[in-house]
Amino acid sequence: xxxxxxxxxxxxxxxxxSALRPKNWGDYAGQENIKENIRVILTAAKQRGxxxxxxxxxxxxxxxxxxxxxxxxxxxxxxxxxxxxxxIERAGDLAAILTNLAEGDVLFLDEIxxxxxSVEEYLYPAMEEYKLNLILxxxxxxxxxxxxxxxxxxxxxxxxxxxxxxxxxxxFGATFQLNFYKLSDIEKIVERSAKILNFSxxxxxxxxxxxxxxxxxxVANRLLKRVRDFAQxxxxxxxxxxxxxxxxxxxxxxxxxxxxxxxKILFALIEKFGGGPVGLQSLAAAAMEEEDTLLDIYEPxxxxxxxxxxTPKGRVASRLAYEHLGIAYNKQNNLI
Numbered sequence: 001x002x003x004x005x006x007x008x009x010x011x012x013x014x015x016x017x018s019a020l021r022p023k024n025w026g027d028y029a030g031q032e033n034i035k036e037n038i039r040v041i042l043t044a045a046k047q048r049g050x051x052x053x054x055x056x057x058x059x060x061x062x063x064x065x066x067x068x069x070x071x072x073x074x075x076x077x078x079x080x081x082x083x084x085x086x087x088i089e090r091a092g093d094l095a096a097i098l099t100n101l102a103e104g105d106v107l108f109l110d111e112i113x114x115x116x117x118s119v120e121e122y123l124y125p126a127m128e129e130y131k132l133n134l135i136l137x138x139x140x141x142x143x144x145x146x147x148x149x150x151x152x153x154x155x156x157x158x159x160x161x162x163x164x165x166x167x168x169x170x171x172f173g174a175t176f177q178l179n180f181y182k183l184s185d186i187e188k189i190v191e192r193s194a195k196i197l198n199f200s201x202x203x204x205x206x207x208x209x210x211x212x213x214x215x216x217x218x219v220a221n222r223l224l225k226r227v228r229d230f231a232q233x234x235x236x237x238x239x240x241x242x243x244x245x246x247x248x249x250x251x252x253x254x255x256x257x258x259x260x261x262x263x264k265i266l267f268a269l270i271e272k273f274g275g276g277p278v279g280l281q282s283l284a285a286a287a288m289e290e291e292d293t294l295l296d297i298y299e300p301x302x303x304x305x306x307x308x309x310x311t312p313k314g315r316v317a318s319r320l321a322y323e324h325l326g327i328a329y330n331k332q333n334n335l336i
Contacts, residue, residue, distance in 0.1 A: 020193045030185035034176045053173020054154040058161040062218030063178040065157040073106040080106040085115035103150040112156035113163040127171045180215035205244035212257040214301045269317045277314035
């Protein structure tokens, strides 16, 4: 069974995800400090009649970085152009994107840590001086052409801020870390999404989805849509506690939001390495997962739950992990 976390949205799912995205600040639940700081930046920029400073958002996948970028554009009354770091392979690709922006537009660059280093060099003057210096031709016939750009706001998003070069990171006017959401905020998100989907759901069912959502809005919305599917095929007009638990158990999402992939990692850590410590490469190989998948998708939530601890010698399974899996805890397994 494919993971709810790793599943890529289909065309129809993509449309639904867009429909569920908040269209104003009042609908955006959670991340209160970040929202307030961004609104101060935008309000000040509008009062000066300028574009806001470039912004960098980082945090785990599904926490709302793209949504915040859309809200920035809506607040400023400008269009947003979206692309991703891997899609910009050459300086010409970057030039085509930047020269098609209008004054004050927002450029959202997802996975900015994956932008090619040679292209990154062209971003520096674009961000600071709003110009591009392109080299045309090669050898003695090469010449430099300067392109003036409209003033724009670049919003970068990344799950791996440590992979950003210092020169690029320092050119952002403000950097914000998105954290996992509070349970109460996730419940508000699920309730709002259910109304948009015209789907009746009990408060008890909302609480169950929120508890298993990994404190992540995108996961919560995906679980809600799967519960809706189960309710529909069983001819239920309202999703109650029973059908919700049945649906999530069928998807192998346990009461803490752990999926088979999470448990496979914990079992590998405990059974093959005695609870650790063990290095990332060895753990990924034992769990048959890519290192990046383990690092970006699974480990943040396992650490948030207190199931895995990072030590100078490697990853270690905590007592909570043993208890959750029903394995007897032995202190000798976790000597660091």
